[in-house]
Amino acid sequence: MVVVEDQELTLSPDDYSLLTDLYQLTMTACYVGEALDQTPASFELVVRRLPEHFGYLIAMGLAQVLDYLEKFRFGQKQIQALRSTGVFAHAPERFWSLLAEARFTGDVWAVPEGTVVFANEPLLRVEAPLWQAQVIETYLLNTINYQTLIATRAARLRDVAGPVATLYEFGTRRAFGPQASLWAARAALAAGLDATSNVLAALKLGRKPVGTMAHSLVMALAATEGSEADAFDAFHRYFPGAPLLIDTYDTIAAAKQLAHRLQNGDTHLAGVRIDSGDLVSLSRQVRQLLPEVPIFASGDLDEFKIAELKATGACIDGYGLGTQLVTGPPVNGVYKLVEINGIPVMKESTGKVTYPGRKQIFRCLEGGKVRQDYLGLIEEEVEIRKEGGEGKVGQAKEIRPLMQQMMKQGQPVEPPETLAAIAHRTARSVASLPADTCRVKQPAPVPVELSAALQALIQKTLRH
Known part of the structure; x- marks a missing residue:
């Protein structure tokens, strides 16, 4: 077979589905063969550790994620290219029909662009059939990691x-x-x-x-x-x-x-x-x-x-x-399975632990300043508000859930935001931080506390 190299290497929406790591597609073929491809699953994108001297991150790249998911398709050209590799010679035939009919049909929850987040807080959650949630991982990480760094x-x-x-x-x-x-x-x-x-x-x-x-x-x-x-x-x-x-x-x-x-x-x-x-x-x-x-x-x-x-x-x-x-030290966001068919799951590898279950970030503000965050389960808002206690005398206290539904059944919930609106949110987010968290060197981290219910779920989910 004569291989013709494409020297242009430009990206078009038609190729979005192929801009991925091979193992996303081999795992999809396996899910199909094991009749797991349509199983409901939830994945969350988090950053375990901030780059050196960073006291916070500014979430960014969501607009391009939603555009990608709306346009996600496998055309005949892309399917034929995959077939020609020979890698999928033993894949189930239904794998190919699944790709031919592919559309993203899931839900996306995320913090709005321009929002301050901290280590181990989900920037984004995908709730979708397992194969869909899996195969989009590479593009989501590429988009969110780089734009969040910049x-x-x-x-x-x-x-x-x-x-x-x-x-x-x-x-x-x-x-x-x-x-x-x-x-x-x-x-x-x-x-x-x-x-x-x-x-x-x-x-x-x-x-x-x-x-x-x-x-x-x-x-x-x-x-x-x-x-x-x-x-x-x-x-x-x-x-x-x-x-x-x-x-x-x-x-x-x-x-x-x-x-x-x-x-x-x-x-x-x-x-x-x-x-x-x-x-x-x-x-x-x-x-x-x-x-x-x-x-x-x-x-x-x-x-x-x-x-x-x-x-x-x-x-x-x-x-x-x-x-x-x-350029500079990367934002090492990861995208991990947190729930499959209603069953919470977690990764337990040393230094790479992830938390189980679908989560929400609850931000506690006093006098307009971030006091601390609570990382809890999505249904916990009432309990978190009680757990947060009372504010200092003379200061208004507010506990605010940060993750919002951005896509429902494959369709955006709201039209894209303007850059001006996102820039305004970024400025307000940074202004809400304690001064020592914004220090250029050796910033003081904002406390992120795991809720009692999340801690209990972790203990229940642990296998070792």
Whole structure:
């Protein structure tokens, strides 16, 4: 057989069903053979441990999960491709008819995008026939894990930089592939960044793309037209007043030249960007020379470096955020079976324990601040409210269930939220946290207590 490689490797909704790990499909074939494929099952997606120095996560990626589930299909082309592998030579024939008729018919419960969650709390639960709940695992983890990572980093960056600073997402060239660059831009905007340089992402999301220029333009025009000043003039002929990158040669010399031109009324300027060097010293000097011009900084910046820049008196109004935003230690979410045909189940492996049963997160707030969370069973709200006790004198106390039904029998319950609405929820969620939980380093965790009923179910379910 001649194998023709597809060099394009682009993703379309027709291929959603095949963007999975092989074992999802081999398990499905086994479920069919054992007559378990239609058995009701519940899976929950949780993060057992937060990345280092993270005091919380911002849930993100749900919109793409719901879109995927709505469009989930196995067309004849996809089925034939699977048959051609030979892997399924001994699979039951009904496996193929199951795929041909496949639609997601289950329910999805999740915390809304932009909500703060902590370790071992379910971001999402799928209740569906076993094979459906199983086969979608890979795509759900890919979507939720990556966007949750980017959203959490973006929220931390916004919290550190402050509400006034301008924050731009510049990470496309460092993201883990073209699709990831679109998801990263979306997650960053939904978690509080102002704009993205990714033109496709911006246009798809109804936003205006942003950016300045690269050093190559300055070098090319300076070499062919005479000087750095000539390069700036040429750029402003086509983009009047646009921000300029001023550190190609001598940052201070460029700032002095621009200050002179501004004083003479020869130009106007929306901002300058510094991409290298001692940002504290350079930004202070540029501020003296260009007191009314916004100063942007870029160059492998993260929340730790921004905190340091602010603490040491840098004069910076905005930041371009790329590599450190869209990469970094992963969010290791897992997707585990918690109930099968009404029977609670749990994983007992050392270091990888999961909790049984369908669960709800109950958030306890006092005076608008998160006091602690209770992880309990879905039917426990009344008991949790009693367990939570009374608030401090003079402070209103509220216990709020976080997981909401997002999909019923394969159909979304509500239309998709806007990025603005999600960004507003992100800001409110972070603002509700204790200050020491938002620390950039060594944050203090918010207590997450297991309800008495959940603890009892764990003991009942344990096999060892």
